[in-house]
Amino acid sequence: MSLQPGTRLAQYEIVEPIGSGGMGEVYRGRDSRLGRDVAIKVMADHVAADPDMRRRFETEARAAAALSHPSIVAIHELAVVNGVPVAVMELLDGETLRMRIRRGSLGWREAIGIAAAIADGLAAAHARGIVHRDLKPENVFLTRDGAVKILDFGLALQRLDAAFAPDSPTMATSAERLVMGTFGYMSPEQITGARVDGRSDIFALGCVLHEMLSGRALFSGATPQEVIARLLHDSVPAITAFDPLAPAEIRPILSRCIERDPARRFESARDLATALNALLTGSSGAAAGRRPRTRGKSLAVLPFVNAGADPALEYLIDGITESIINSVSQLGGGLRVVPRSLVFRYKGLQADPSTVGLALNARTILTGRVSQQGEFLSIQAELVDTSTESQLWGEQFRPQAGELIAVQQEIAWQISEALRLKLTGAQKKRLRRKPTVDPAAYQEYLRGRYHWNNWTPDSFRRALESFERAIAIDPTYAPAYAGLSDALGSLAYYGAVPPADGFPRAKAAALRALELDPEFPEAHASLALGQLFWDHDWARSEASFRRAIALNPRLALPRALYSLLLITVGRHEESIEEARTAQSLDPLSLLINMSLCWALHFAGRHEEAVGETLRTRALAPGFIEAGNLLVASYEDLGRFEAAARACAEDGCFGVTSDPAVLLEALARGGPEGYFRKKLELLGRVEGPRLGSVHYAATVVHARLGEHDLALQRLEAMVDAKAGGTVFLAVDPCLQKLRDEPRYQALIRRVGVPTASAPHTVST
Numbered sequence: 001m002s003l004q005p006g007t008r009l010a011q012y013e014i015v016e017p018i019g020s021g022g023m024g025e026v027y028r029g030r031d032s033r034l035g036r037d038v039a040i041k042v043m044a045d046h047v048a049a050d051p052d053m054r055r056r057f058e059t060e061a062r063a064a065a066a067l068s069h070p071s072i073v074a075i076h077e078l079a080v081v082n083g084v085p086v087a088v089m090e091l092l093d094g095e096t097l098r099m100r101i102r103r104g105s106l107g108w109r110e111a112i113g114i115a116a117a118i119a120d121g122l123a124a125a126h127a128r129g130i131v132h133r134d135l136k137p138e139n140v141f142l143t144r145d146g147a148v149k150i151l152d153f154g155l156a157l158q159r160l161d162a163a164f165a166p167d168s169p170t171m172a173t174s175a176e177r178l179v180m181g182t183f184g185y186m187s188p189e190q191i192t193g194a195r196v197d198g199r200s201d202i203f204a205l206g207c208v209l210h211e212m213l214s215g216r217a218l219f220s221g222a223t224p225q226e227v228i229a230r231l232l233h234d235s236v237p238a239i240t241a242f243d244p245l246a247p248a249e250i251r252p253i254l255s256r257c258i259e260r261d262p263a264r265r266f267e268s269a270r271d272l273a274t275a276l277n278a279l280l281t282g283s284s285g286a287a288a289g290r291r292p293r294t295r296g297k298s299l300a301v302l303p304f305v306n307a308g309a310d311p312a313l314e315y316l317i318d319g320i321t322e323s324i325i326n327s328v329s330q331l332g333g334g335l336r337v338v339p340r341s342l343v344f345r346y347k348g349l350q351a352d353p354s355t356v357g358l359a360l361n362a363r364t365i366l367t368g369r370v371s372q373q374g375e376f377l378s379i380q381a382e383l384v385d386t387s388t389e390s391q392l393w394g395e396q397f398r399p400q401a402g403e404l405i406a407v408q409q410e411i412a413w414q415i416s417e418a419l420r421l422k423l424t425g426a427q428k429k430r431l432r433r434k435p436t437v438d439p440a441a442y443q444e445y446l447r448g449r450y451h452w453n454n455w456t457p458d459s460f461r462r463a464l465e466s467f468e469r470a471i472a473i474d475p476t477y478a479p480a481y482a483g484l485s486d487a488l489g490s491l492a493y494y495g496a497v498p499p500a501d502g503f504p505r506a507k508a509a510a511l512r513a514l515e516l517d518p519e520f521p522e523a524h525a526s527l528a529l530g531q532l533f534w535d536h537d538w539a540r541s542e543a544s545f546r547r548a549i550a551l552n553p554r555l556a557l558p559r560a561l562y563s564l565l566l567i568t569v570g571r572h573e574e575s576i577e578e579a580r581t582a583q584s585l586d587p588l589s590l591l592i593n594m595s596l597c598w599a600l601h602f603a604g605r606h607e608e609a610v611g612e613t614l615r616t617r618a619l620a621p622g623f624i625e626a627g628n629l630l631v632a633s634y635e636d637l638g639r640f641e642a643a644a645r646a647c648a649e650d651g652c653f654g655v656t657s658d659p660a661v662l663l664e665a666l667a668r669g670g671p672e673g674y675f676r677k678k679l680e681l682l683g684r685v686e687g688p689r690l691g692s693v694h695y696a697a698t699v700v701h702a703r704l705g706e707h708d709l710a711l712q713r714l715e716a717m718v719d720a721k722a723g724g725t726v727f728l729a730v731d732p733c734l735q736k737l738r739d740e741p742r743y744q745a746l747i748r749r750v751g752v753p754t755a756s757a758p759h760t761v762s763t
Contacts, residue, residue, distance in 0.1 A: 001699070008067075009081040011033040014029055015027065026039055026041045036667075040086060041086070043085050047358075062178035069120070073089055074089060076089060080725055093144050094142045096138055100137075109211035109280065115209045119202075119205060119276060123273055125150075130493065133196065135204035153349075188203075188260050191232065203259075205272070206258040210254060218258065234700060255277070278361055297417070298362045298366050300337075301325045301337070301364060301699045303318065303343060304317045304320055305370070307369045316446055319450065322340055325343070329414040331427060333420050339556065341586050363387060364383055364385055367384065380397075381396075383418050406434070412431055441470040441480060444469045447466075448465075448467040460487050470688075477516075477617055478514075481521045482511035484519060485510040486526055491527050497722050499534070499722050504534060507531070521546070521555055522555070524544050525545060528544035529545045532565055534721060536751040545561065554585060555585070557683065561595070567598060568729065575603070589706070590623055590626075590634070592598065593615070609633045610637070631647050640666050661681075662678065665677035665678075682696055695724045697713065729752040
């Protein structure tokens with residue numbers, strides 16, 4: 001079916017043709033009901049006449065519509081118009097990966113970034129039981145704003161097993177003697193008609209990655225038969241040299257993707273994504289412009305396994321893992337320790353040491369199992385060389401609760417001995433020092449950190465209770481006071497407790513921690529936050545942040561929080577640099593990734609902020625902080641349709657609704673209609689009077705030109721010293737208020753250093 005401009009299909013009007021394929025024609029269209037541009041794929045006549053082909057077309061649309069992921073094209077609707085199926089999807093602006101490759105090979109960072117985004121999207125599809133089976137450069141789209149989209153799930157197979165486990169491999173069987181896919185990218189099992197699962201997509205992605213890096217197809221030939229013969233029978237082509245500065249780890253990753261035997265490939269697309277992201281963040285390769293590092297002395301402490309599946313032990317087992325990571329991270333001696341956020345991606349997963357070592361770029365791996373046996377714990381630990389899969393050290397411990405810290409210290413000591421680290425006298429003394437903390441207080445501290453790391457208002461309250469119990473048991477335990485400060489500060493910032501209650505108590509707890517241990521870097525960072533958000537003392541806050549970083553330069557959190565202070569005074573390039581450094585140290589932490597998103601947003605670099613926030617949201621779909629910032633950036637860019645969808649997907653600022661609600665308001669009333677509806681939705685949210693919802697409503701009033709209402713809200717926030725007020729001088733969402741004398745007076749009341757107030761941010 002070929003359509004002319006102006007043709008109407010229900011509420012859609014055809015604007016122009018934009019492409020075609022074996023399944024049908026693709027047009028730019030206009031949705032008159034919602035006032036948005038869309039892509040419309042209309043089934044070809046020969047497809048509509050063939051029941052099997054028609055079913056395949058519908059499978060593509062339904063498979064993609066079942067998925068919601070930044071790296072998968074969004075299907076809005078599957079309709080039937082005049083008996084012909086029509087798929088309505090998001091309209092993309094950019095080019096296919098095939099078009100990009102035709103201009104030449106890609107730099108290694110660009111290629112790995114694209115491959116990592118594809119792997120993330122495939123992982124989401126596989127978790128829903130969907131295998132693509134036709135991944136190739138033509139089916140990958142690169143948008144102008146930096147997003148990567150997987151297209152055409154026409155060959156996707158969806159498993160209909162109701163008992164499907166999201167973490168297990170997806171399985172499907174190709175029809176006998178029926179070959180589906182594209183030669184040169186199909187896996188051997190697809191060609192032979194054998195059982196197919198998500199590892200077939202991993203094979204195809206390996207072929208695509210090689211082509212991006214080299215500019216040449218990995219398996220090629222003059223005829224399909226020649227391609228098949230090379231893939232099934234010839235030796236695997238040599239992985240040719242790429243950029244000489246590219247990390248050496250690219251080749252083993254690529255080799256594992258294109259193994260003929262699926263069992264020898266990466267077990268999952270999630271594992272592959274982790275390995276690729278590790279290259280980008282520098283945890284397994286070279287920074288741009290430097291020779292790649294070798295794996296050398298490197299260690300990954302994998303999450304210890306809860307052998308008895310006892311939920312009551314979860315916090316304790318996570319705490320053991322985290323404590324060992326913290327201990328060995330401070331040993332020095334040339335040892336690189338994989339950060340917590342990376343290793344905790346492997347919690348609950350079973351993988352062989354060589355795969356994990358490759359994914360995390362770790363030469364050695366510590367694994368452990370914990371179970372409860374009466375009043376004793378059984379802890380079995382093993383240190384493995386991933387290159388040889390040989391044990392370097394192993395031991396079993398049976399401690400009581402009071403002996404747990406000593407066991408963790410012993411494990412750290414044995415690691416240093418096995419890896420022959422050159423420790424200073426002070427480091428040796430610290431490792432061998434007999435612990436003095438009360439065991440019950442230590443367990444409450446571990447429970448508190450477990451809850452705080454979940455990063456929700458409810459988990460902050462649980463953490464607060466645990467830290468308070470730890471202090472009641474042992475009033476001299478400095479880490480518990482630092483944890484108390486973090487929990488109170490988080491609750492106060494988000495308005496879950498009154499700022500006048502939370503911030504002073506948080507500062508007092510940080511000061512008490514430093515009285516007990518003046519060299520505790522986390523406590524210096526906690527104090528810096530109190531000095532910023534409550535005292536409004538920028539000079540002392542910066543000094544405290546710098547002290548925390550000097551005490552342990554490898555800690556990511558103080559750098560990420562320091563980036564926030566730099567934002568407030570308009571030192572945007574420094575802020576972005578600190579956030580990127582923090583991200584390189586802990587590349588999968590949500591909070592640390594958000595620090596870079598915030599830095600880019602407040603610097604007025606909204607397109608970059610969108611791309612970075614989409615990547616952060618992919619780490620944890622539904623993470624509300626990512627949704628908040630994504631919506632703000634889209635609104636600053638005038639992309640209200642995208643803002644409405646992001647708001648619905650992530651429940652930003654507590655607003656949850658069908659995206660059609662905001663889209664219909666936009667269609668009826670334009671941007672003003674959109675903001676009026678958003679203000680109405682915000683008014684329905686129950687929450688703290690001066691929390692994030694209150695600030696979001698302030699922004700909406702400012703965007704609507706209702707300056708008096710916006711300023712009334714801001715004045716109430718400044719009176720209460722709400723946390724968000726330190727950003728008044730630089731927040732691009734409040735740009736329209738900058739010339740108001742009352743607004744300038746508020747900036748002076750907050751005390752933002754005059755060198756940066758007012759600070760103009762381009763929008």
